[in-house]
Amino acid sequence: MTQNNEKKKLTLKSLLPILLIVVLMGGYGYYDLVLKAKLTGSTLIDNPTTQAINVTIDDKSYTVPANSYEKISITQGIHHISCKEHGINNQELNIENIEYGIINPTKSKYVIYNMIYTEKDLSDQFKPYQIEGREIYSLLGEPEVTSALFIPDVTMGKGNIDDKAPSFQNYNRISQDYAFQAKIFRLKDFFEFYDKENKK
Numbered sequence: 001m002t003q004n005n006e007k008k009k010l011t012l013k014s015l016l017p018i019l020l021i022v023v024l025m026g027g028y029g030y031y032d033l034v035l036k037a038k039l040t041g042s043t044l045i046d047n048p049t050t051q052a053i054n055v056t057i058d059d060k061s062y063t064v065p066a067n068s069y070e071k072i073s074i075t076q077g078i079h080h081i082s083c084k085e086h087g088i089n090n091q092e093l094n095i096e097n098i099e100y101g102i103i104n105p106t107k108s109k110y111v112i113y114n115m116i117y118t119e120k121d122l123s124d125q126f127k128p129y130q131i132e133g134r135e136i137y138s139l140l141g142e143p144e145v146t147s148a149l150f151i152p153d154v155t156m157g158k159g160n161i162d163d164k165a166p167s168f169q170n171y172n173r174i175s176q177d178y179a180f181q182a183k184i185f186r187l188k189d190f191f192e193f194y195d196k197e198n199k200k
Contacts (some may be wrong), residue, residue: 011134041157042070048108048186056082057093069161074099082107083164093149097158102161102184103153109147111190114140115165117179136194140180142190143190150186159183165193 047053047064057072058079064070079093083105088186093103102110111131116122116139125138137142153160159182184191 012182019187020171021056021176040162041153041155042068042071042100042102042162043074044071044099044160044162046108046161046186047106048188049106053083053085053105055103057103058097069102071162091149095150098152098154100157100160104147104149104151107147109145109187110151110161111185111187112144112146112151113183113185113194114138114191115183116140117181130191134191135159143189155182161186161189 010101043060045055045057045064046069048067050066051141052063052065055070056075062070062072068121076095076097076099079095080090081103082089082091084105088105104110109132122139126139128135128137129134129142131143131145157163161184163183165181165183
């Protein structure tokens with residue numbers, strides 16, 4: 001083996017760790033700039049009431065108009081929230097595991113509903129549930145009604161109130177037969193969505 005060949009082998013061996021680091025950094029950069037934006041969701045201070053509210057979280061103030069929401073950035077962990085209009089004074093706000101979802105200072109009711117997308121007729125498998133005095137049918141368990149101070153969006157960005165429920169045609173199905181989507185709704189919006197979907 002010539003000296004030149006040995007030098008080439010040494011050069012390739014010494015460059016391999018550097019190339020690996022470059023590839024990993026490029027992959028992380030792609031995730032951070034492209035994929036992460038698609039995976040992450042919204043954290044919203046929601047106000048479905050007819051009056052504007054003033055909310056303070058960790059000494060940062062937000063004014064949320066009536067029937068609107070304010071998109072914020074918040075980290076996981078313990079925070080403190082105040083909302084004079086709804087009797088909240090420096091209350092602990094625990095954002096754990098998922099920071100995306102709804103901060104609910106008005107203590108309003110929301111519905112978490114599991115939707116199924118399929119071309120098969122499964123109508124005989126839906127079960128009736130009583131939701132706020134109405135009979136609601138669901139295949140994927142009882143819809144959850146909650147007025148929690150924080151309602152996490154477990155879909156990581158596809159099921160918050162600022163995300164429109166996808167139509168069947170636009171839904172990116174994992175399998176050919178079924179696809180599922182959890183979605184958070186304001187209570188009134190849920191009934192409007194349910195009535196509209198069941199007219200089809």
